[in-house]
Structures are given as C-alpha cells and as structure tokens.
Amino acid sequence: MLQNKKILLAVTGGIAVYKACDLTSKLTQKGADVRVIMTESACEFVSPLTFQALSRNPVYTDTFDEKDPKKIAHIDLADWAEIAIIAPATANTLSKVANGLGDDMLTTTLLATRATIYVAPAMNVHMYQNKAVIENMKKLTNFGYNFIEPGAGYLACGYVGKGRLEEPTTIIEVIEKHENKKGILKGKKVLITAGPTREGVDPVRFFSNRSTGKMGFALAEVAANFGAEVILVSGPVDLEVKNTHIKQIKVVTAEEMYQAVHENYAFADIVIKAAAVADYRPKQTHDQKMKKSDDALIFEMERTKDILKSLGEKKDKQFLVGFAAETENQIANGKRKLIKKNLDAIVINNVSEAGAGFGTDTNIVTYLDKNLKEHPFSIDSKEAISEKIYNQIIKTIKDEA
C-alpha cells in the first residue's frame, strides 16, 4: 500500500529521533520514496547522513540551501509529497505549526504542503499534558492533521507515562489503515442535511428542537475525508465546517431546507438526511412581537413538507438514507419509515439512551438496510459511527453493481 508513495518525513529535535531512523528504514523497505527534513535540533541528535543513507535521498535542513536554481526547494518538496509524517513531533514544532509559523525548512514545507499529514508526538509526560500543548493538538486536529498518540512507558527524561514516540511499526500500521480508507468515496457526490430547522412565530420567537447538528457534521467531515464531494445543508447550529472541500448551504426553515435539498438532489449519488426537520410550523406568523395577555395561548400548527418522503418519490440513481430519532419501538418505527419513504437505509437512534442522540459526541444506532436487516453499531464517536455508515453504504452499492 505504501509502494511508490511519496513520503515526506519531518524530523524534529527529541531523543526519539533514533526511532525516526528505524521508521525511515521500514518505509523505504516497503517501497516508499522517503525524503527527510530535519530541524536544527534534530541534527543535534542524529546526523543527516544517517537519514540520507537510510532513505537513499538527500536530507533537507536549510531553507536557503537551494540546490536547483529552477526550483524553490521547500515549495517543490511540499508539492511533491503525498503523505507527510512529523515524527517525532516536539511541543515546539506542534506550537509553530498550529500557529502558522514558518521559520525553517521543516515548518515552511509543512505550511505549503497539501499532503495528508500524520503527527507522532514525543515529549515528557507533563509537557504532553500541558494545556497549551493540548490546545495546539486540538487546533491541528481541527485543521485535519492525523495524530498518532504516543505510547506510555519509561521516558528518556526518567518519568514513566504517556509521551513515548509510538513504535515505527504501529505508526506505519495506522498510516496504512488510514490511507486505505481515504479513497472509498472518491468520485461520489454526497448530499447531507444536519441540525434543526426553526419555524418563526414572530420577530423574536420560533419553534425548534434539540438537534445540534453534530451527527450530520460528522457525516460530512468523514465523507470529505474519504474523498467525496460534499454538500452540507445545515439548519441553525453552532458548528463550523472543518474540511474546506465541503460546500455548506445554511438554511433556517423546513421550507428553505426543502428548496436547497431539491436544488442539489440531481447532483447526488448518496443522500443522508440527518437533519431534525420540524414537522409542524405555526399557521400564522406575526410581523410584530406578540404581546402577552392573561389568557392561555393556542397556536394552530400546519404540516411542513416531508423532505425525505419527497426525495424517495423522485429517486433515480440516489442511495437515500434517512434518520429516525425514537424513544420507543425504535426498530418497528424505523422499518415503517424506511418503507413509507422509499429509502435504501435508515439509521435509527434511541434518543433517550445515555450516550446517544442530540448534543452528545457519541451515538448508539442501528443501521437498517433495504432488506430490513439490522446492523447495530455500539457506542462510539459520531465520526466512527459515520465511518461505519459509509462502509455499509459502499458495501451495498458494490453488491448491487
């Protein structure tokens, strides 16, 4: 899988540099083309000559050491790389990269590359737990960097704890696994809806629900990471799209969501309706703020359009997936909805279960396929659940092809 892959290994200054030598050797043995960049501090631990011999390529240490006048070395190297690995990654380099600093060959190249970046940190246990370091790692994760967490054990500084650079074989295993998944939605166009809708009453009030959009956003991010072209139609939420390849269309009401989804339906190969669309809206809305009175207040509500049902009626090539938020008789209700709305699958979640449903970072769902076969997914992050959903979808599409 790593055969002929163009891998940039960014080596920063820590005692674990010796393990990066082993990593270089193992990657080269797998047939990868490895180019190494070292920081000044990394060169204090191991000579560039070691990496040159192991990678059989020149090692880069200086931004201004321009060997070929026709090229700018750090840009050339950044464009060349398909995969970049920062190993070991020190707290200092994490901080620089997280804040967009480019003050040496390694950081300028990382700033310029569009390669998939993996980061394997190595540092003292207390440094690893430092709030600033944690913040930088969070920031980089949001930028799409893939972390390979350090292992726990005896550290060179004398402490025992988490901070030891992960073993090269494990680093390679993680990268291979991730690279394998990356292309599974390549060439697919995915349309996702997320969040609640808001149905206005007057200029200050609306009807809505408890959806936060986390599941729909996770589905969008994972689809984009798997190589899909993604359109995300989202109701009002406090979330931001991380992957810059996702096209986000913001809507407020069920009617606006209906229009946005139908405008983009022809585009889609896969449609996932994770949004919690309001089923009803106030029949009458008010231009001015409603004033209270001593009487009880009764709203007459009218039905909104069932977007998913309308998509099921008009379906041709699309693989159509609905969501069902249930508090009882989940599977029976899910089956009924799948049939009624002409879906290819439905993801059922019991919103009253701890660790599932609205606002949580995790979910517990049952994926019900068209043949009404149940695939239960136990508690996991919404991203991991999204991966499982796409694996099922791809499997069905392949089986039916």
Ligand code: CTP
């Ligand atoms: N949905 C939709 N348009 C609506 C309402 C729901 O597209 N006006 C979609 C949701 O995005 C979700 C699925 O339909 O994918 C949920 O099915 P639905 O039967 O509407 O669920 P509930 O609103 O929970 O229905 P019920 O009140 O019958 O439980």
